[in-house]
Amino acid sequence: MISAKSLDLTFQTNDGPVHALSGVDLDIGKGEFVSFIGPSGCGKTTFLRCIAALEAPTGGTLTVNGMTPDEARRARAYGYVFQAAGLYPWRTIEKNIALPLEIMGYSKSEQDERIARVLDLVELSNFGKKYPWQLSGGMQQRASIARALAFDADILLMDEPFGALDEIVRDHLNEQLLDLWARTEKTIGFVTHSIPEAVYLSTKIVVMSPRPGRITDVIDSPLPKERPLDIRDTPEFLEIAHRVRDGLRAGHAYDD
Numbered sequence: 328m329i330s331a332k333s334l335d336l337t338f339q340t341n342d343g344p345v346h347a348l349s350g351v352d353l354d355i356g357k358g359e360f361v362s363f364i365g366p367s368g369c370g371k372t373t374f375l376r377c378i379a380a381l382e383a384p385t386g387g388t389l390t391v392n393g394m395t396p397d398e399a400r401r402a403r404a405y406g407y408v409f410q411a412a413g414l415y416p417w418r419t420i421e422k423n424i425a426l427p428l429e430i431m432g433y434s435k436s437e438q439d440e441r442i443a444r445v446l447d448l449v450e451l452s453n454f455g456k457k458y459p460w461q462l463s464g465g466m467q468q469r470a471s472i473a474r475a476l477a478f479d480a481d482i483l484l485m486d487e488p489f490g491a492l493d494e495i496v497r498d499h500l501n502e503q504l505l506d507l508w509a510r511t512e513k514t515i516g517f518v519t520h521s522i523p524e525a526v527y528l529s530t531k532i533v534v535m536s537p538r539p540g541r542i543t544d545v546i547d548s549p550l551p552k553e554r555p556l557d558i559r560d561t562p563e564f565l566e567i568a569h570r571v572r573d574g575l576r577a578g579h580a581y582d583d
């Protein structure tokens with residue numbers, strides 16, 4: 328679904344070049360749930376932005392569903408969920424989800440059908456007529472996920488969507504996201520700083536390190552697709568978490 332070969336991205340700044348991505352090789356299959364984890368500045372967001380054609384790599388190749396990222400974007404291959412829910416406060420949840428559909432020229436009946444479907448997917452069917460400020464932070468993030476799903480894109484890119492939420496809410500959203508992923512069979516790219524979140528959610532965990540931003544480990548998870556929250560106490564889970572932690576330590580300059 329997504330294939331990066333020797334991908335480089337160097338930003339030219341007033342303080343000299345910043346090597347945000349260097350020699351990144353990665354293949355992501357259809358229907359995989361891939362997490363990107365690593366310290367601040369290792370290029371996680373930059374890599375997602377390259378996939379979404381929001382940044383242009385300076386070297387290497389990147390294909391999405393056999394197309395260039397730009398072609399894939401025009402074919403509406405992605406939905407993107409940001410760290411902050413980014414909902415317009417003056418629009419109801421329904422109207423927030425409708426906005427990109429309106430811009431793309433979907434008919435009113437098609438919009439209504441899609442809005443109902445995605446609200447159901449994120450379990451917010453009774454909240455379409457509410458305004459964002461009437462919803463909790465976790466519900467706002469779910470609304471933001473619904474908006475990203477409205478196009479029915481094959482790929483969902485999520486940049487630390489639950490980073491600002493408390494742990495109990497986050498656990499619940501993690502469970503819901505796994506359930507949604509199983510039902511929709513989307514390919515998901517997910518940025519996180521949390522080791523348990525990465526291990527709980529992913530079929531593949533990509534560990535990155537900064538200066539230059541690169542991949543230091545790719546872990547294919549042996550955990551089953553069906554994952555109750557208490558899987559986090561099993562030896563298999565803890566073993567993967569250890570490996571991620573070791574990878575993060577190895578790439579961390581502060582440990583020297």
Ligand SMILES: Nc1ncnc2c1ncn2[C@@H]1O[C@H](COP(=O)(O)OP(=O)(O)OP(=O)(O)O)[C@@H](O)[C@H]1O
Pocket residue numbers: 338339340345346347365366367368369370371372373374540
């Ligand atoms: N538009 C830009 N211009 C110049 N430098 C940039 C730009 N965007 C990102 N960078 C730099 O590229 C590097 C990678 O940034 P990126 O945001 O991808 O890291 P990250 O791993 O997502 O970090 P965080 O966990 O803090 O979000 C950083 O050093 C950052 O300062």
